Amino acid sequence: MEFTSSEGEQRYAEVVARAADVVVGLDFDGTLAPIVDDPDAAHIHPDAGGVLTDLAAAVRAVAVITGRPARQALALGGLDEVGNAIGDVGRELYLFGQYGNERWSSTNRRIVTPRPPAGLATFERDLPRVLRGADAAEAYVEDKGLAVAVHTRRLDDADGAFDRLVKPITELAEQHGLSVEPGRQVLEVRSHGMHKGLVVDWLMEHLEAGGFLFAGDDLGDVEAFEAVLDLRRRGLPTLLVCSASREEPTLRDLADVVVDGPAGVLDLLRTLTTDAS
Template structure:
């Protein structure tokens, strides 16, 4: 666990001091679950669910904020069971899927979701031709309902394929009024207007948070990092930013207060946070 500066250590202490009003937000892939070639097999790291339940004893709320569909994350993470256990401590687990477009909580226990964006079905019809033209016909295309993910991890040169596809995909998406979200060897296309930063701000308002810790690993988490940073600068909350470091995608390292080593490092961080907030509050 690498605290990037003395100021970062002070920020950690500040969120611990405000544990009773602390919301802990976490990405899923690369943060709670290891990155795998087949995204349908990305399960939460064993033991993490128990750590989340332990942490719930001393913080205001927990949230998983992800680009995946909420229903998929609930299943892959066993999060309905985690939510039940969190509820026994009088706390709430929020699952915000598809960058906050879908909402589930351990209180309401149903997924609230809008209609798919205009233009997405046309994008999906035109995508196979685009992939063939750019020598990426074997890319894995994930239909998320409200978005489409184009994964290059299975191709012979995943990074080169990602780089070839990014601008053509961005051009087609823009033509259809859609937004592109690059990630770790995946390009996601979805409706504009909602990102993880907006999801963070809504949670702060909803919970009345006094502190917010966000843990992520990818370009899709930049908006959440920026939102926590802005809220911290505004004096609205104490804020801590944790990067689950990856050699594939170093974008968050320079923005983070703390860098840990992937999902295993996230477990270590959650374990320490649970211990320190438990000491301070109990």
């Protein structure tokens, strides 16, 4: 655990002091689960269930906020079982999938989800032509139901293919009234209007929380970081945690604490739980 400044250490102490009022929001890929070539194999860190259960007893609530479909995150994270354990300590686990478009909790186990956005089906129909034109025909296309993600991680020239695809995929998305969310060697195409920052705001209001800790690793987490910074400007205790990504410095520049991947995130949460006891 590396604080980025003396102010970061002070913010951690403030969160510890107010832990019972603080919501902890966690990204999934790169934060609770390692980044791997096959997205379907990104299982949660084996220690995460126990760490989250212990943490839940010390804070207002724990929420997983991910770009993945909620059903995928439930399966890869074993979150049904984690939710059971958290329920046993009198708390609730929240899961927000597809950047907040889908919602699940351990007390209401039905996934609430909207219809797929208009234009997504025709975008997906036109996508192979764009991939061929960028010499990236073998990119892995993940149909997420409410979004389409184009992964270049498996390609020999992953970074080059990503760079070649940014412009044509953005143009195609705009033609179909959709937006593009770039990540680490992935471009996700989805509807406008929902992002992780709005989830932070919803949790604060819905739970009448008094502070927020958010941990993430990629560009899809920037809006959550910005929402937490807004809470900080309002005088609330907050902490921003970057699960270290040398490929993406944006979050590192905003973070109070930098940790070494999912194992580092869990170490920080263990320490927080102990310090708040």
